[in-house]
Amino acid sequence: MTRRIIEWLRRRWADKRGASPPPRSFAGLFQQFKELLAANNRILELMAEANERLGGEYIFDRHYIETFCQQTIDLAGRLVFGLELLAPHRYPALRSAFERIRTEIEEELSGRKTWVSTEFIMHYAAISRAHVDDVGAKNANLAEVGNLLGMRIPRGFAITGAACDAFFANNGLDERIDAWLADWRRGERSAEETAALIQEAVLAGRLPGKLARDLDGAVAELARQGVRRLVLRSSAWGEDGADSFAGQFRTVLNVVPTGVRDAYRQVVASLYGAAPMTYRRERGYSRQETVMAVGCQEAVAAVVSGVVYSRDPVAPERDTLVINAVWGLGGPLVSGRARGDRFVVDRDDPSRTVEMDVVRKAEREVLAPAGGLRREEVPEPLQTRACLTAAQIARVAQAALLIENTFKQPQDIEFAFDSKGELVILQARPLALAPAQPVRSADLRGLTARYPVLLQGKGEAAQKGIGAGPVWVVRSEEDLVGFPAGGMLVARHAAPVYAKVLPLAAGLITEVGSVAGHLATVAREYRVPALFNCPGAVELLADCGEITLDAEDNIVYQGVVKELLLYGLAEEPIEESREYRLLRRVLRKIEPLYLVDPASRSFRPEACRTLHDITRFVHEKAVQALIDFHFDARRPVEEPAGRLRWQVPLDLVIIDIGGGLRPGAGPQIRPEDLRSEPMRAVVRGLALPGAWSNAPVAVDFGSFMSSLTRTMSPELATPRHLGQNLAVISREYANISLRLGYHFTMIDCYVSDRTGDNTIYFRFFGGVTDERRRARRARFLDATLAARDFRVEVRGDLVVARLKQLDRKQMIDRLVALGVLIGFTRQLDVMLTSDERIGAYLEQFNALMEESHGS
Amino acid sequence: MAAKTSILILDDEPIVTKRLKPSLEKRGYEVEAFSESVVALRRIRERDFDIVITDLKMEGVDGMQFLTEVKERSPNTEVIVITGFATMETAKESFRKGVFDFLAKPFKLGEIVEVIQRAEAARRGRS
Numbered sequence: 001m002t003r004r005i006i007e008w009l010r011r012r013w014a015d016k017r018g019a020s021p022p023p024r025s026f027a028g029l030f031q032q033f034k035e036l037l038a039a040n041n042r043i044l045e046l047m048a049e050a051n052e053r054l055g056g057e058y059i060f061d062r063h064y065i066e067t068f069c070q071q072t073i074d075l076a077g078r079l080v081f082g083l084e085l086l087a088p089h090r091y092p093a094l095r096s097a098f099e100r101i102r103t104e105i106e107e108e109l110s111g112r113k114t115w116v117s118t119e120f121i122m123h124y125a126a127i128s129r130a131h132v133d134d135v136g137a138k139n140a141n142l143a144e145v146g147n148l149l150g151m152r153i154p155r156g157f158a159i160t161g162a163a164c165d166a167f168f169a170n171n172g173l174d175e176r177i178d179a180w181l182a183d184w185r186r187g188e189r190s191a192e193e194t195a196a197l198i199q200e201a202v203l204a205g206r207l208p209g210k211l212a213r214d215l216d217g218a219v220a221e222l223a224r225q226g227v228r229r230l231v232l233r234s235s236a237w238g239e240d241g242a243d244s245f246a247g248q249f250r251t252v253l254n255v256v257p258t259g260v261r262d263a264y265r266q267v268v269a270s271l272y273g274a275a276p277m278t279y280r281r282e283r284g285y286s287r288q289e290t291v292m293a294v295g296c297q298e299a300v301a302a303v304v305s306g307v308v309y310s311r312d313p314v315a316p317e318r319d320t321l322v323i324n325a326v327w328g329l330g331g332p333l334v335s336g337r338a339r340g341d342r343f344v345v346d347r348d349d350p351s352r353t354v355e356m357d358v359v360r361k362a363e364r365e366v367l368a369p370a371g372g373l374r375r376e377e378v379p380e381p382l383q384t385r386a387c388l389t390a391a392q393i394a395r396v397a398q399a400a401l402l403i404e405n406t407f408k409q410p411q412d413i414e415f416a417f418d419s420k421g422e423l424v425i426l427q428a429r430p431l432a433l434a435p436a437q438p439v440r441s442a443d444l445r446g447l448t449a450r451y452p453v454l455l456q457g458k459g460e461a462a463q464k465g466i467g468a469g470p471v472w473v474v475r476s477e478e479d480l481v482g483f484p485a486g487g488m489l490v491a492r493h494a495a496p497v498y499a500k501v502l503p504l505a506a507g508l509i510t511e512v513g514s515v516a517g518h519l520a521t522v523a524r525e526y527r528v529p530a531l532f533n534c535p536g537a538v539e540l541l542a543d544c545g546e547i548t549l550d551a552e553d554n555i556v557y558q559g560v561v562k563e564l565l566l567y568g569l570a571e572e573p574i575e576e577s578r579e580y581r582l583l584r585r586v587l588r589k590i591e592p593l594y595l596v597d598p599a600s601r602s603f604r605p606e607a608c609r610t611l612h613d614i615t616r617f618v619h620e621k622a623v624q625a626l627i628d629f630h631f632d633a634r635r636p637v638e639e640p641a642g643r644l645r646w647q648v649p650l651d652l653v654i655i656d657i658g659g660g661l662r663p664g665a666g667p668q669i670r671p672e673d674l675r676s677e678p679m680r681a682v683v684r685g686l687a688l689p690g691a692w693s694n695a696p697v698a699v700d701f702g703s704f705m706s707s708l709t710r711t712m713s714p715e716l717a718t719p720r721h722l723g724q725n726l727a728v729i730s731r732e733y734a735n736i737s738l739r740l741g742y743h744f745t746m747i748d749c750y751v752s753d754r755t756g757d758n759t760i761y762f763r764f765f766g767g768v769t770d771e772r773r774r775a776r777r778a779r780f781l782d783a784t785l786a787a788r789d790f791r792v793e794v795r796g797d798l799v800v801a802r803l804k805q806l807d808r809k810q811m812i813d814r815l816v817a818l819g820v821l822i823g824f825t826r827q828l829d830v831m832l833t834s835d836e837r838i839g840a841y842l843e844q845f846n847a848l849m850e851e852s853h854g855s
Numbered sequence: 856m857a858a859k860t861s862i863l864i865l866d867d868e869p870i871v872t873k874r875l876k877p878s879l880e881k882r883g884y885e886v887e888a889f890s891e892s893v894v895a896l897r898r899i900r901e902r903d904f905d906i907v908i909t910d911l912k913m914e915g916v917d918g919m920q921f922l923t924e925v926k927e928r929s930p931n932t933e934v935i936v937i938t939g940f941a942t943m944e945t946a947k948e949s950f951r952k953g954v955f956d957f958l959a960k961p962f963k964l965g966e967i968v969e970v971i972q973r974a975e976a977a978r979r980g981r982s
Contacts, residue, residue, distance in 0.1 A: 059871055061960055579868070
């Protein structure tokens, strides 16, 4: 039967294609395929390595970044070339996509900027710290305070660096500025004269049409929400990073909507003030790094405004935070024109004010009705009254501690209380502490003797750093609810679902986890100290209350070790250094995977945005090329192939491309004929009785069976259907495509003794039921797979799970689980009639897995 | 308590010294870091260090020259070479010059700490 089908397929394929017969053998082709696979794995490995470098454990330099980029580019180039050999002339657009990405990476390395987002306007709700290069640190930080911590920030948007670029280009400013700057460097003009020339040219510039339209549109949108008074703030590159341009750029307050374009030009022009120009020259900033993004925000009619330092900058060891506040707007306070009330608050108990210095505040600054600002007298009784109440002080203090915890650095925060008494965060930036630190090695020696040590010398740091907080044990996803900001997340696995709360955590400790995994990546992005692979940590730490994690020396202390925390905070964050930023930027062109679903129409070479996309595309199409070749009618069939004979009602054609079957097996293949280890594992899972006959399905089972058997009925035996129940296997490899009922499942896996090469890619798609049930099914799959260390992405109907680099036995275990899961899930969406049932089915599934281990 | 081990680090990429200095200080070492070899040279003419950690390939003075001078002035100083351009040739040459160990970048913090501890032990063994 199988022979007949294959014969028939070969004829079909022959009909569809003209051209000359392929001269190569299947074995030769598979050899090429394996080379592709090796290059593919090497790229994934390099990417994981590069990601690990960002954790702070490694010392690397610029040379490493260049070498890493060159290696991944070379490997991706080999993949593109390899696919051209396997499938000549099939994907001509792939090479140009590759060249485009390669150029982008090389431009990053050469210091030219490329934007993550080409948008001119980005709303705060859509901004995260990944956009820091697009919107500047000030905008990105503020957006995170709003989006991550749910605190109130002014409504508004960022005008991106790409907008600034376009504005300069539109007015031929780059060339003129370069010439003026050269004159200045030669000493032909003073900094002040040069600044005046450049600023005049910028202020006279015309906004490009698209920028003007987008800007007007965004301003009009705010007006519809009732925002008619705006503030335009600078958010330049480097402004809030390690180098501080504090106070050098322009902020334009209380702007009416028609004045926004002018105000924008003013803020951009301030990039070329004499002071920042000189500062950049001293620091060796290049012109490419001179970028001004701008924040456009609602002007908050502040009743009282202030600045809070989450730690006293001159006496950081005191464990206090310092608030300064004035009536009205904060400008006079920030610029030093006015003295404000000063409150010193206990960091350990934000409701306790330890010092208070209330001054006479005769004047205040407020928004003028026609735009701009106005100074007015403060009503007499208010002049000598403290401008913050005890409750307000506590709220500001708590907010400051939360923000510090999120950014893992002491913070300098501007805030206001509006007319409704609501706290609004206006700005948050890192606070530089006094450079002469009394807390140094002397205090840090012998800590282990002074504080009770709970864990030492165990584990692997996924992100270095120091954090302290109360232990919060997470055993299942439900435990994430109520996770306290500043809590210490302790869990058995480094499950990717924890990424949801991780940015709020003071630290992360797990018993199992991969430093190359998804959660590690998130920990690094948010600089959350993370220690993985600490056996027994959950039981040991569960009742410990507050603990301190030193993920630099892999020690966990009982209680809060203040010396360590202070040391951690005082250190200049290495993640802000140029090399880390460069590595992060090039990784964005290399690592993210956008081409997720091979069945989607956007799975095209043109859509490749990263080298990972190229890798994925080549892999998918290389598998396809293999299958096509096998069914090519113009060559004799050499490979053993046949149909699986087993108790499961599933018709499966197997093609062996090297050592996957017992010699002489076929065309009727029994499970014991399988020599392919990954295939045997999946088949074992699929064949587990419980996976197929759990009781609730019984009603539907008949129709389900019929839908399965129909797959092989003559009228439906089209290549489309048949191709969907196909496995291409070798001794170490299996590529399995299944159509079960209405579900479409694909497994692509490689399992050998070389742990680094091992990968599983699992894809689940489809199912006829309403959206809510599909979402439940997705959650079920997410939970089951994530608990087995898979990195899971759920996008609508599509669930993609990836796993790599576990050892052979662990990979095999996971494949058995996938087999069970395929059987188990096939009609799950029909049965998942309520959210509560997800838990029940999870338990059922886990019980089933226990059973399979027992058997 | 014995005096702290003194370490000089020379690397023209600031990120290396920025990362190494605080971590080593935290472990109780006395650390001076330089990104310009000329300045570092001036410093080693002023005083001896127990351990010198240097890159090989830098602008200005060549790392090989630098470590040669270090060993000439103070044979007891252990020199640890860190470099991103590791070849067998450079490795061999630096060992001929009496270098204690050779680490290729990127390396883990723990790796260099371990090398430093071995260098300390070697010094103790000699004295």
